[in-house]
Amino acid sequence: MTAEAIGLARPLSDRMQAALNLPNGARFYRCALQVNPFAYLERHNKPTTFTSEDEYNKAIIKTCLDVGIEVIAVTDHYRVKHSGGLVRAARNAGLFAFAGFEAVTKDGVHFLCLFDPDKDEVLERFIGECGIHETDHPSPIGSKDSTELLESSKKWGAVCIAAHVASEGGLLKKLSGQSRVNVWTNPDLLACALPGPVSDAPDGIRPILENKDVQHRRDHTPAILNASDVNDPEDVIKDGASCFIKMSTVSVEGFRQAFLDPESRIRLHCDPKPESHAEFLAMTWEGGFLRDTAVHFNENLNVLVGGRGTGKSTIIESIRYALGLDPLGDEARKAHEGTIRHVLQPGTKVSLLVRSHKPSERCYLIERSVPNPPVVKSEAGEVLSLSPRDVMPDVEVFGQHEISELTKSPEKLTLLLERFVDRDPSLLGRKSKVRLELERSRSRIVDVRREMKRLEDRLASLPGLEETQKRFQQAGLEERLKEKSLLIREERLFSNLEERLDQYRTLQNELIEGLPVDTAFVSGKALEGLPNVDILAGIERILGTLSTHLKAIGDQFAGALAEADRAIAETKSGWNERRETIEETYEKLLRELQKSKIDGAGFIQLRKQIEELRPLKDKTENLRRDLEAHEAQRRNLLAEWEDIKAAEYREIETAAKRVSRRLRDRVQVKVAMAGNREPLEQLLREVGGNLAAALDRLQSQDQLSLPELAQRCREGKESLMKHYNLPSGAAERIAQADRDLFMRIEELELPATTQIELNTAPEDEPPVWRTLQALSTGQKATAVLLLLLLESEAPLVVDQPEDDLDNRFITEGVVPIMRQEKRRRQFVFSTHNANIPVLGDAELILGLAATGEAREGHAKIATEHMGSIDSEPVRELVEEILEGGKAAFEMRRSKYGF
Template sequence: MTERESDVIEEALSMQCGARFVRCALQVNPHHYAGTYRSQPNEGSLESYAAELVAKAQENDIGVLAVTDHNCVRDVPVIQQAAAGSGVVVLPGFELASSDGIHVLCIYPADRDQDTLVLYLGAFGITDPEPSSSACKASFGEILNLVADQGGIAIAAHIDGKNGLLDALKGQARIAAWRHPNLLAAQIPARVEDLPLEAKRIVTNKNAQYARERPAGNELAVAVINACDVIHPDQLGLPSASCWIKMSEPRDVEGLRQAFLDPESRVRLNTDEQPPEHSELEAIAWEGGFLDGSSIHFNPNLNALIGGRGAGKSTVVESIRYALDLEPVGDDASSAHKDIVRHVLHSGTKISMLVRSLDPSERRYRIERTVPNPPIVRDDLGQVSSLRPADILPRVEVFGQHEISELTRSAPKLTVLLRRFVQTDAGLHSRKTSIQRELKRSRKSLLEAEEELDSIDERLAALPQLEERLTRFEEAGLEERLSEQSLLVRESRVVDSIGERLQPLRDALSMLREELPLDRAFVSERALADLPGAAILDGVNPVLQRISEELEGAAGRIEQALVTADEQIGAITTEWSVHKSEIDARYESILRELQKSSVDGEEFIRLRRNIEGLRPLEERRAVLLKLRAEEQQRRRNLLDEWENIKAAQFRELRHAAKKVNKRLKGYVRVDVRAASDRTPLTALLRAEIGGRLDVAIRELESIEDLSLTDLVAVCRNGATELAQRYGITKSQAESITGAGEQLLMQVEELELPPTTQLLLNTAGNTGDETWQTLRQLSKGQQATAVLLLLLLDSDAPLIVDQPEDDLDNRFISEVIVGKMRESKRRRQFVFSTHNANIPVLGDAELIVGLDARGDIGSGDDLGQAFISPTHMGSIDNPPVRALVEEILEGGKTAFERRRRKYGF
């Protein structure tokens, strides 16, 4: 790997990748705290304590510490200094006791200096710079408002404990405090489930009196965090001391604020189930073409590519598809993909992509593709691998503009989509492939046997006539006079058969020679070197060596035996040839005498020779009839298993449909029908028969439950029954039955795929369900149904170019966004979009703003797309938020909807 190649991905990885979960301890106390308030003084100095605090934070993967001493910010700079260069962010703050007795954590951006923080304390009436537990002059509500005005974030501390909000206040005062619009987060000691019943009902917004106008989520009134008092560095390891908060810039409390406004997406307690690991695209970079010099460091969750028309969003999506060597599912999408590769990426452009694969174990691979060459895959050492992109990310899906809409027009492709949810039985699939192969072999064997039987029957048909003529010759006395020559004909047949009997042995010897000596490389010392059972498996090598040597010896002996037999048979045939010559001489003499009597002795011998030549065919015919019967029975068994396997696989698909219906209850319903795609059958009939089959095909396609087994059985009974049973014209029925047994066996071997029908509940959240099939829906509604299916379980990335182009806008905000937020924890999404609902309401972890200069199609000046680092981040990044408002359709409206929901 060259230095340049290494740099493009390294440069991409150095860029902002948006919001990520950071473990935060938001109630950390300085050195003196344990002695001042708990009578448990810490050892050492403030400086050594601060150093140990940072070390323990690193040890416990904690990225943010908020120092919140009571009424004091004196020691914050020392802890910040200790954390400098460590990767641990220290946010300054303090803990206040409100005038109504409630403890509140007040946290500020990392860049707030001590003088500013002292002024903030003064605003609450705290003028003594030393630590104290005195109450401030501000009420709980006033603290919330003032901290927000100061640019900080306030958290209600230990709400169910002493001096906590739910402990300090009662009645209407407590209700008013809890429903205060600037209360965004509350600290609890463990899980929500472990809270006392009354507190749990309040926190989960189940108590009507305390219900907040804008709850933080479906199950929470406000965001809840774990942030117990840390008075010693060792306590940072306690689950209750920290929680995970998703943000893009830990130094700014805007990340905390956005997280508390949307805790379902951005807050995770240590006791919460951790989202499963998943495969992902980590970075992409371009060298050459429209995106030359650009790169993206993807987020593992929801990525939104935004930008004006022609900014390069589609180019990013199609670059990913091109690098992964994925084929579009539709004709229009395929044409658009080729156009972008040819006219925007251009020949010579190189796309480099870093991917993380979990199948079968976690590894990183680099995929590189230069237009127009195929992709290459490098392992983590930079070596070119034999793997293909599909081997690394086998389930990744990429859809270009309007491609989802194209997908809705194909029932077979919808079935392929549903198969993503099938728990495939590998053994069943393997057996199915084996049976398909055996059925094909069976068909070939039966057809060959039938062909040989027809040939034998045709030749044996002449036997009665030949025997009748021979009888007349015998009655004329020729049998006695030419008996010697007649018997010689039989002897000739014996001599000719000698070589035929030995030929199978020669063929078997040749095959044995090809397999010898046995290949033992797979059990060599080198091949077994790294295996734990090498000492056991090593015993295989001498066994194979011994049998190889013994077989070579046996082959030599067989070869010598054949040579000896050839010599002996040669001597016998030579002796017999002399015997034959003597008989032939006497035969010629007899023929000359017969000619005088006008009797054709040669014809008699010719008849005898022909009859003797046909005798073995009768034996062969008997053998073939037996073989055919056995093969027919074997085929019946195979066909029975073939039908059972197809039925089992359909049951798997139907089970998958039930799972999908359960997951999308009230939104999408999936119906699957067995063997309802008749395309393989109609294609076979057209290919093998041709001509007019329109009526036959129409009738066969219209049958709701078509059994290929029944169809073949009826065809074997003749055209009349076929026409009557299936409503086919007599002439077309005769064309089908006249095509012969080969066609019927091919029909038996067909697999008619199931078809999938999607239905969408167009009533939305009204309570009444109105189900409509895709044909009854608008294009936007059709694509909505398919996208909901795509958003379900998978651990592989999903990349979609401007899905809103094909979606019903109401469903985006009401349905799609919710499913997207739920699924993004388990898989990666990369969506290009010009609709603000996806990045804003979907809470995209990474928003990438693209811009372009020049014109893609203006002669030699191809224009240039670029990605500004300031336009990469989440919506907790002010420049990114401003960009979303500026360029996305409904940007301000989406933020207004978010404001109405979350209160900002």
């Protein structure tokens, strides 16, 4: 695979290119398995526009290449002599061509017999064993019946396919009664061919193909392929002539393994296409224990195998390190840091080539050298201002035992549900806005209350001052000092006037400071490349005109204020002349009063204090009205806040129900609204004192309404004791807390918590549901892993999941989900348990080994140990080094017919 093949604009490094050239396991090949040679057309008088074999061969091969067919089988009727030209030409053109023949048994059934290329020279002998020695007849009939042919094919090392099974000469059409039952249920019959979907088969045959007919029912039904006679390039294009078969090595053994596991390895044209998903393409290391090691990932299930100390965990932690992902638990973090420090080692460079499909297909190269942060490069090799999470979001990596750590946190379990939640995008925007508005409303209310308290404290002295004033009045002093007393009120008027004008000066300053209006976002450069730039270009001019008009208004505003200041100064000047006359009279009167031992100055000071305080009454009343308005607005915001939280909970609850349906009879998921009380506990601890019992009782409430709790706090100690059974001392401390605390309680968001239950009953028995708390460590991890396997398009990476899993749950729970989900998601697992790669039918198994001594040693992966179980070296490796290797293949045989 080259850089161009994966859409890169520039060549990759030699190291990464070498990684992409490594085997990456099983993939789907489009296969046409019933191609006829030119001699067949001549012998059977088939209409054709071709006049020579060479012309026919070239046209067939070109069409195969054009439509993406990579594998063909040339199958003339009991003949191979005239097939050689097409087989050789196809191989020379880069196609994989199987030589073989179409056999007609003595009971009239047609079979396709396909052989590996190393059997090309002995095919005539196999035809002879079928009793065919003369080739005069266009379509001779052999001496073996169907059962005998199936048995012989196995001995020959061939793969045998029942051709056009539902039409003339087909097994289910030609045979009937017990003879048909016997052949159809023969365990050596691994595959049959149709020219279309099963749903198009005749009514009498379709139930047999669907394994619904009692007489013909099999434990493991034959693989159903699409294959039909190809006599012309137009036939190649037809869907019924080919199908997709997954193999790591194109061979008879590859076919056989695919036929044994058709659910995983066979795809007809009528089946859904594999879903595109984010994936790791390749990974390389420079330095450290994995130096010169490289991996070419498969897009589906990748399994790392090998003995202790061969580097399996190091590859997993390298992926995590390259992506910059943090471990979830303390133990996982310690293990990760130890691997990076002591195994990868400082200076080691990890390179990870990834492909994202959303919003469009694009490749990125992520590079990270220990201990530096990761760098993301574009297809052109340019360093981007992006993080690995930006280009590969939602990737999940779990080290050894990390899933077990995850089960200890109900809040983290709730986060697992996020991928299943259909979020309303508008809800997130509303939530952010309302949360901000609530904080602002609290701030406004606190400010108003603080100001009211300040004014009320000052006004507290007013009644006493007014009482003293009455005594002065009774002494007749007010009448004698009336002019000076009224002058004090006039002085206060000028002070109030300044305060009133100050707010307009502030407005004028803010207007001028905000000019000119910013037009950078609609400048010619900003609009460059937009489709409607000719229309949008006028906005800059509009805003420029607005700036000019606002500047003029600001100047007028300033002029009006200056004119008012001038007029007020003129007025005050005239008033000052009058004030001086009154002051002279007042001074004279004070001297006379002093002779009579009367404190006239004290009276005037008293009047001054009263005149300063009386306007505060109006201010307090205005603040009270403001407070009522702020509190009314807050009530509306709180109602919306609770609606938003309830809507988000309903989204999570719906996701939990969907997961439970997907994992029916395996896992149940339930969520508790506001189940996590930790934010409330942290807030209440600010009160101080011993609140342990109170917090426990609030925690024990099945349902807890935060608005109601805040209201009970405002009502006081008795209300808290009555409704929540709080201890007297704690209730009193909470009730006496600052009122700001009660508003903060209303603004809290208590996350939902998740309860997961696992069915611990054996397969096919009534379910026995147990919560995580009642499960063993392995059962807990099983339940969580089943959730992790579902519904994500991002890769899931797990290091040795079987360390925390019960073996029975691997085979009965995890493997079936894994087989299903790997079609639409990439998995990378390391394991020493054979059930995961064998029963899970891993597309890529990588066998790691260590070489060298101690600190000088390093990991290696032999090329022959990169593949799937259809590769003999890989299969032998699995049997040799994995726990239960042979037993896993035996279980595969019993479950899937191997």
